[in-house]
Amino acid sequence: MPRKKRSWNPTLFYHVVMRGNNRQVIFQNEEDYAEFFRSMHYTYDRYTFHLVAYCMMNNHYHLLIRSPNEPLGKVMGTINKRYSNYFKSKYHYRGHLYESRYFAKPAIDAKSVLAVSRYIHRNPIATKQPMVERMEHYPYSSFHLYKKNQPHHIPYMTTTLLPSLMPVLKQTFEDYCIFCEQDDDEIESIDFL
Template sequence: MVDSIILGGSTMGSMRRVWQPEIFYHVTVRGNNRQNIFLNEADFALFFQALHYTHQKHPFTVIAYCMMNNHYHLLIRSPKVPLYNVLTIINKRYSNYFKRKYHFFDQLYETHFFANMVSHPIGLLNVSSYIHQIPLRTTKAHTDRIELYPHSSYKYYIKQTKSQPSFINTQLLPSIIEQYPEIVAENYSTYCENYRMEEEKSLLTLT
């Protein structure tokens, strides 16, 4: 399993103090002891329902996500309420479902979750590209083309559809490409697919 990039991020507990409504956060949530938290397609679908449910209560915006079997990533902004509140609802709703379905009585998630502020536009491009490439970076790749992986937001960038979730924004990242003429990429898809691991160094200064 490929871990997220940790950039001096805060635990979820301290997020109550550091939340900034205008800033996107790279959130990583893992299964306790790296156990699987999604066992089949129905589980992935239920997690999506938890996102929809929470969005109706406290609107938020996601510009990139990826769900793997034992963890998930969100690049998310919560403008109205602390992000801690949003994630608490999402995680609790899904955890309750998982425990009922599988008669699971243990702790589902790791005690410490991580949320890293990403304030620079280029940082958003880099972190979102990292998130979208995760299915390629596991020990055994889940796909050979990131647009074919079903449990990430990348498919919405490749093909704009009216049925994309209301909490997904696919306009912001492409607009950054247009704003920075020094970026050598035809569009966001080109930037994302050409992103390489060695470019992670830029995240340290552009987040």
């Protein structure tokens, strides 16, 4: 039976998750993470896309991505194939690197875009054993770009959108970072719109 065709809306951001097969490690060292970023650069040179949040864990990754011109499947297919080829060649790996097709769920409004970005950025501290004490210390997440609020050289990364979606009078990088750092019970009382 053929796979169901994915829907794609070029105006929406999608929460994309890709896991290693059987949850195996797909990023073994710093060089692997760097190669994944090179795969994204390679893809961006061919198909324009925009990220507002990312987090690469050792056995999976998260992207909050929008592809305005090409179907998201074409963008993700290129990123995943390029990285998979690298990994298989480097580690003499055979078989499927990834568990299945990537997961993609649209973020349909400002509140859901903010919620997904917060979830993505909290990944390194939300594990059973937190990987870092503070989110900005995790080097393979976009959170440090928001925390530092300095110019960066990642052409496909947009850092101005998320703060602009915060409630009026809280549309700063600092307020966005506080939103991400707060515990879940503190978040529920915030009116986003």
